[in-house]
Amino acid sequence: MQYPQLSLLLEAGGILACNRHLTASHRVPAVANYFLTGEIMQKEKTHATAIELKGITKTFGSVVANNQIDLSVRKGEILALLGENGSGKTTLMNMLSGIYRPDSGSVLLNGEAVTINSPEDAIEFGIGMIHQHFKLVDVLSATDNIMLGVKGGSRWLKKTRSDKIQEISRHFGLDISPEKKIYQMSVGEKQTVEILKVMYRNANILILDEPTAVLTPQETKKLFDILRRMKAEGCAIIIITHKLNEVMEISDRVTILRKGESIATVETAETNAHELTELMVGRPVELSIDRPENGFEETLLEVHHLTVANEEGFEAIQDIKFELKRGEILGVAGIAGSGQKELCEAMAGLLPVSKGAILYNKENIIGKSPEEIIKMGISMSFIPEDRLGMGLAASMGMVDNMMLKTYKKNKGPFVSRKEARELSKRLIKQLGIVTPGVDTPVRRLSGGNVQKVLLGREIESNPNVLITAYAVRGLDINSSYTIYDSLNEQKQKGVGILFIGEDLDVMLELCDRIMVLCHGKVTGIVEAKTSTKEEIGLLMTGGSGKEGSADA
Known part of the structure; x- marks a missing residue:
């Protein structure tokens, strides 16, 4: 045995x-x-308090991240933690998982005061956290990452543990290859490794920070099934998410933070999305998205028979064709791994194209240098899904990250940061970015604030083509609607926007047309105002939608 x-x-x-x-x-x-x-x-007795936080306070310089916060989670309960970006949710959970230590306050585990000085202490107490930004070593395999830090990890146990990981994966339907390197994985696969890593360590107090941000609806359902099963066995679960439909579906209670303070804890069955939004923001918020009419007729880009291979040499995009019009938001929907990432990177010139053409004014831009493309009149902005790995320099502050986009070669020996500093300050005010200062490394910001920095920089470069992959992933409700408004402003200026999204409700409200990918092929292009989630869902699985939609 x-x-x-x-x-x-x-x-x-x-x-x-x-x-x-x-x-x-x-x-x-x-x-x-x-x-x-x-x-x-x-089963252990449920409804007893598993963990309790009393008067937790944490500051970073002049920024008060958490101020006298009280919070409790019961055994056999799923507690949702809500709040705007920068409200202190992740900081609070980082103290519970041993990454930070509180300046004041106490932590009680099963009614007894404990001190959590490190992640190792948290693991000993049965506390596991799945972070929004992955804590993985890229050059190691899934198995090696899961085993890192596990005592007694001698090499002769590796085969046994690899088999165990596969067994866990098969049981829960988590599709992962134990020996696959992290750098070879998609974002969804990396998230799966994080989930397996925590489950392997026997966490009975589980913290999940935006766990569904990179999951398909099918994967989200499987995750929720796992959480419900753990809840039934007496586990205490805290889930941070900005998706209110998920909060209403999975949680028993909701604790709301605002500007580092605990505002309220409510029973999920006794509240609704509008009330939760108002508690988060402090004022009523209209939960609707405008879709201004497209006043332009001109076609901006034409994509013909585009075929793109991924890093492993397989054709991730196969012979697709579509057009992007000026002043249009063209949505791209599909199950994760259907070619969205490769499509974005190929159009942005980051992946080589095996076959096909991308035409601007009937001229193919494939193979041209950035300088040549700019001379053709194309100003392109790209917001990748990997915001810290590909979009921003994590160790740099806002000013230097702005300069990566605005820097122009000149003959002088000195570089002026004045313009980039002014832009940074303007974006902080305009988008509500929470940061100790414009020179603070962006890796220290919350995930939502990192996304605001990236999106603000790209929009401020005045593009005529904007490619955005999961633009509001990790953003709170208020910030998400600010971004939707910004995209609509760009649309009204005549910018062609390729919007890769995961929330079909949002895409149906925001986009003009929606192109659906399945296994790298276009299964349909539909008019958003006349389409339905059911039709798009069918196209996402390879079924057929409205007659003739693929040629729209």
Whole structure:
């Protein structure tokens, strides 16, 4: 038997209860309960408080991230943590997971005061956190990343642990290759590794920071099934998400933070999306998206028979064709991994094109240098899905990141940062970016604020073609609607916008047309105002939509 203590543990009343008496290296992974004990698993008492935070305060220089926050999570409960970007949600959870230490306040675990000085301490207490920005080593495999930090990780156990990871993956439908390198993975695959890493360490207090941001609707459903099963076994779960429909679906209670303070905790069954939004923002917010009419007729870009291979040499985009009109928002929908990433990067000139053409004024731009493309009259902005890896220099502040876009070669020996500094200050005010200062490295900002920096920089460069991949991923409701308004402003200026999105409700409201990809091929292009989620969902799985839609 893989776990020699198992029979003793079962007799003593269940794995979750007995894991407290074992070191982290000898604990039975929580998911092993399903494989080894099935429905006879003994449940710990639910509704007792699992973890409680009292008067937690944390500051970074002059910025008060958390101010006297109280929060409690019960066993057998899913608590949603809501708040605008920069409201202190992730900072609060980072203290619970041992990354930060509070300046004041106390943490109680099962009613007893504890001190969490490090992530290792958190793991010993059964606390696991899945971070919004991945904590993975790119050059290592999935198995090596999952095993990092696990005591007793000698090489002769690697095969056994790899098999165990595969077993967990198969059981929960998490599609991952244990020996695949992280740098070879899509964003969705990296998220799966993070989930497996926490599950392997037997967390019975689970924290998830925007866990569905990179998941398909099908993957989200599977994740929620896992969370409900863990909840039924007495686990305490905290989920940070800006998707109010997910909050209403999965949570039992909701705690709202605003400007670093706890505003309220409400029962999910007794609230609604509008009330939660008002508590977050402090004022009523209209949850509707405008779609101004397109006043332009000109075609901006024509894509003909485009074929693009991914990094592994497979054709991620296969012989697709479409056109992008001036003053149009063309949405791109599809299950994750359908070619959205490769399409964006090929159009932005970051991936070589195997076949086909991208025409501007009947002239092919493929193979031309950025200077040649600019001379043709194309000013292109690109907002990639990997905002810190590809979009911004994480170690630089806002000013230097602005200069990466605005810097122009000149004959002088000195570089002036004045213009970039003024732009940074303007974006902070315009987009509500929360940062200690314009020179603070962007890696220290919350995920939503990082996205605002990137999107603000790209829009301010006055493009006529804007390619955006998941522009509001990780943004709160208020910030998301600010971005939708900004995109509509660009549309009314005549900018052609390629909008890769994941929320079909938003795409149907915001976009003029929606192109659907499935396995790298276009299965249909539909008019957003007359289409439905059901039609798009069918196209996403390779089915046929309205007759003739693929040639729209």
